[in-house]
Amino acid sequence: MLVNRKLILAHFWLAFAVFGIALTLGAWQMFIRSPIGTWLSNPELYYRSLTAHGTVMGYVFPTLVAMGFGYAISESALEQRLIGVRWAWTGFWLIVIGSVMAVIPIALGRASVLYTFYPPLIGNLFYYLGVVLVVVGSWIWVALMSINLRVWRKAHPGAAVPLAMFANVAGSYLWAWTAVGAALELLLQIIPVAAGLKNTIDAGLARVFFSWTLHAIVYFWLMPTYIAYYTIVPRAIGGRVYSDTMARISFILFLVVAMPIGMHHTFADPQVGAGFKFIHSAFTALVALPTLLTVFTICASVEIAARLRGGRGLFGWIGALPWDNPMMLALAFSFIMLGFGGAGGLINMSYQLDASIHNTQWITGHFHLIFGGAIVIMYFAIAYDLWPHLTGRELIDIRLIRTQLWLWFIGMIVTTFPWHWVGILGMPRRMAYFDFGDPAIAPQALSVTFSAIGGFVLLASGIMFIVILARGMRAPQIDAGAYRFALAVHQPTTVPVALNTHALWVALMIALTITNYGYPILNLATTAGTSVPAVYVGAQ
Amino acid sequence: MSTRDLFTFSNRHFTIGVGITAAILVVTAIAGFVVLPFAQPWVRFANVWDAICSAAGVAQRAANVTTPDQPKRLSEVVLTSRTLSRPSxxxxxxxxxxxxxxxxxxxxxxxxxxxxxxxxxxxxxxxxxxxxxxxxxxxxxxxxxxxxxxxxxxxxxxxxxxxxxLPRLPAYHPTPQLPKPNIVIYGAPMRGIAPCGSCHGSLDNKTGSPWLEGQSEAYMKAQLQAFASSERRNDISQQMRNIARAMTSQEIEAAAAYYASQPPDIVKAVD
Incomplete structure (x- = not known):
């Protein structure tokens, strides 16, 4: 029951439009610092572009996808009209205004601080206020998801919350809490300096606040992808979810262990105690658990589909899968990229192994493979699956869709594998320029060239994606029917209250945040003499 | 079971969930704050509490650290936003x-x-x-x-x-403009040299760095050599000394000749 289609379409279109712009900037960045591009002679332009790319891809694009998909889930899984449509539009417009407000100072070269803010670098105040508006807009969505579920519960006392909605609300709570870290950093540290009320900043404390957000935000980006794994893919390929309980456990595990792990981003930071780094490292290892549970459950669900289609044997069933179905293709690509990216992630979270790749291009390769690869390819799949239900028109060009997914997969592998490699060779990240004529780094030139070519393959795939969706707006009309989610092998009739509500797991998430972040934040906030002069971007 | 019964130990999920989480936290805390600090043979702790404080990141006074002698005075200039604002x-x-x-x-x-x-x-x-x-x-x-x-x-x-x-006038003996040498626009990344132009104009300007267009070639060369030999040392945190030491004599000459040949009116207006 998708009633507010315009609202959902607006979120998706805005998300994909800004994605297109940021993708173009990304390809240009790959080109300009590779041996095939001619150096611009102005590093500032590179950092300007990098800030825009990161801000859009990190804050605006995935948030809009999660919001649009969230509204769609709320209406179709709960079979209930969205409550608070006006508020939803308010949230949408806040994001539009915030994005414009943030992008103008970036374009003027007044906020080239990268999306991770990097204090003591301080950019124009309006950049930060724009980011705050985007976050506030998304918090409206968090509240709406919670309210819609509450209303549904009242109408269906004791009933099992549909898996898609259970996961969606878990994702929204995760976002609400993880964004608090960056919000504290902005409100307490950066904005007073950017507004001219202070001219020193505690960069170490600011970095700790940001690490609170920086890792869990990835799991917020991941949520729509995991929801698609569990609730769209099995239905789309004619299978069933192997275990509804396993799915719920995965989502609550994300809620509990995604938060108290961010300090593995500060392994090289002297202001954080080694004991806390170890605890965060151990909890990061635990995040592998929900992912491994998911990989197992989804492989089992896919096997069910294959055996229903006549697949036989220990591995023979794999051939019986519907490989021409874009959803199957997207899932397979996503899993391959998740596998490689996850393996790289285990290296990043290990204190000693991290030392060899910290702040190198390995890291850039890693998060592009996970986010740009495993996660975003499922965003495409979600859009393809939802589009006929949103537009009432058919997506005819299945072949083009398959080509687009293939190109994205190939492009991402060609981009990120050489990136990892040059990282191992020691190439630093966040550099606008490399002198490949120098014998010390000349051997890396070939890898970087491949990587840049991969960037253009991604750009081509991104353009195809937008073209497919745009053509879908003008295709012949069809009746797509009601939007449905995958059924489990054993559909839940009653679910234990702990797996049907979020309270216990949200409480654990907050408790672990306090144990793992409380003392380091308190310690840094009360230690005198830790502030440094701010460095103003673009100041003379 | 209602939500009210969720947070009780009679609820299996509550007990298991909280129990496992707390157990992991306690085990990792013992490992991180006690076992691992003592596993470092090169660090000595007075007692367990000392090790815990160290692992928690409590700021500690470093023992037996002597400040290196400063034979010559360092720059003590403080510039605030009000120091030179709006002169009458x-x-x-x-x-x-x-x-x-x-x-x-x-x-x-x-x-x-x-x-x-x-x-x-x-x-x-x-x-x-x-x-x-x-x-x-x-x-x-x-x-x-x-x-x-x-x-x-x-x-x-x-x-x-x-x-x-005062208005920026051309140099007394203007010379034909030279093209930008690599050291000015690229620096030398592998030797840790930022491009001259990223602070001194041509690309960007940083507070406290002079613009150099049309300055005397002999003067700029002499100053770079003075920085390289540490004869001149009023650069904060050795910014210029570190650069000048890593520059080759050809690079020093190229940079000085390039800036001397530029007309000062191309300096980006900042006021």
């Missing part, structure tokens, strides 16, 4: 009177005929800092130091504002 016409006029005594080397219009720096239109912060450094002894020069030693804070500010106010 009187202040610039006072600066003009004071500048009479500078004219013999720096020229009556702020353009030198004697391989001294051209000061016309130089950033106020730059002149302010150098005069302070000459006065305090952080920078020494047989000719300049005696001029600076008796200046008051106000006189230094007035002089800075006066020279910043």
């Amino acid at each position: 016409q009187e202040a610039i006029g006072r600066g003009a009177t004071l500048a009479q005594r500078c004219a013999i080397c720096h020229g009556p219009t702020g353009i030198s005929r004697a391989d001294s720096p051209n000061l016309a239109g130089q950033y106020a912060a730059v002149i302010y800092k150098e005069l302070h450094d000459f006065r305090s002894g952080a920078r020494a020069n047989a000719v300049m130091s005696p001029f600076a030693v008796n200046l008051t804070d106000e006189e230094i500010a007035d002089l800075s504002n006066y020279y910043a106010y």
Whole structure:
């Protein structure tokens, strides 16, 4: 029951439009610092572009996808009209205004601080206020998801919350809490300096606040992808979810262990105690658990589909899968990229192994493979699956869709594998320029060239994606029917209250945040003499 | 079971969920705060509490650290947003009177005929800092130091504002413009040298860095050599010394010749 289609379409279109712009900037960045591009002679332009790319891809694009998909889930899984449509539009417009407000100072070269803010670098105040508006807009969505579920519960006392909605609300709570870290950093540290009320900043404390957000935000980006794994893919390929309980456990595990792990981003930071780094490292290892549970459950669900289609044997069933179905293709690509990216992630979270790749291009390769690869390819799949239900028109060009997914997969592998490699060779990240004529780094030139070519393959795939969706707006009309989610092998009739509500797991998430972040934040906030002069971007 | 019964130990999920989480936390905390600190043979702790405090990141006073001797004075200039803001016409006029005594080397219009720096239109912060450094002894020069030693804070500010106010005129002996050498636009990343242009103009300008267009080639070369040999040391945190030491003599010559050949009117307007 998708009633507010315009609202959902607006979120998706805005998300994909800004994605297109940021993708173009990304390809240009790959080109300009590779041996095939001619150096611009102005590093500032590179950092300007990098800030825009990161801000859009990190804050605006995935948030809009999660919001649009969230509204769609709320209406179709709960079979209930969205409550608070006006508020939803308010949230949408806040994001539009915030994005414009943030992008103008970036374009003027007044906020080239990268999306991770990097204090003591301080950019124009309006950049930060724009980011705050985007976050506030998304918090409206968090509240709406919670309210819609509450209303549904009242109408269906004791009933099992549909898996898609259970996961969606878990994702929204995760976002609400993880964004608090960056919000504290902005409100307490950066904005007073950017507004001219202070001219020193505690960069170490600011970095700790940001690490609170920086890792869990990835799991917020991941949520729509995991929801698609569990609730769209099995239905789309004619299978069933192997275990509804396993799915719920995965989502609550994300809620509990995604938060108290961010300090593995500060392994090289002297202001954080080694004991806390170890605890965060151990909890990061635990995040592998929900992912491994998911990989197992989804492989089992896919096997069910294959055996229903006549697949036989220990591995023979794999051939019986519907490989021409874009959803199957997207899932397979996503899993391959998740596998490689996850393996790289285990290296990043290990204190000693991290030392060899910290702040190198390995890291850039890693998060592009996970986010740009495993996660975003499922965003495409979600859009393809939802589009006929949103537009009432058919997506005819299945072949083009398959080509687009293939190109994205190939492009991402060609981009990120050489990136990892040059990282191992020691190439630093966040550099606008490399002198490949120098014998010390000349051997890396070939890898970087491949990587840049991969960037253009991604750009081509991104353009195809937008073209497919745009053509879908003008295709012949069809009746797509009601939007449905995958059924489990054993559909839940009653679910234990702990797996049907979020309270216990949200409480654990907050408790672990306090144990793992409380003392380091308190310690840094009360230690005198830790502030440094701010460095103003673009100041003379 | 209602939500009220969720947070009780009779609820299996609550007990298991909280129990496992707490157990993991306790085990990792013991490992991180007690076991691992003592596993480092090169660090000694007085007792367990000392090890826990160290692992928690409590700031501790480092024992037996002696500050290295500073045989010469360092630059102590502090520039706030108010130091040189909006000079009055009187202040610039006072600066003009004071500048009479500078004219013999720096020229009556702020353009030198004697391989001294051209000061016309130089950033106020730059002149302010150098005069302070000459006065305090952080920078020494047989000719300049005696001029600076008796200046008051106000006189230094007035002089800075006066020279910043003057129009940027072409050098006394303009030479044909040279193309940008690599050291100016690329630096030398593998030797840790940022492009000259990223602070001194051509690409970007950073507070406290002078623009160099049209300055004397001999002067710039001499200053780079003085930085390289640590004869000159009023650069904060050795910014210029680290760069000049890593530069080759060809790069020093190329950078000096390039900037000397540029007309000063291409300097980005900042005021």
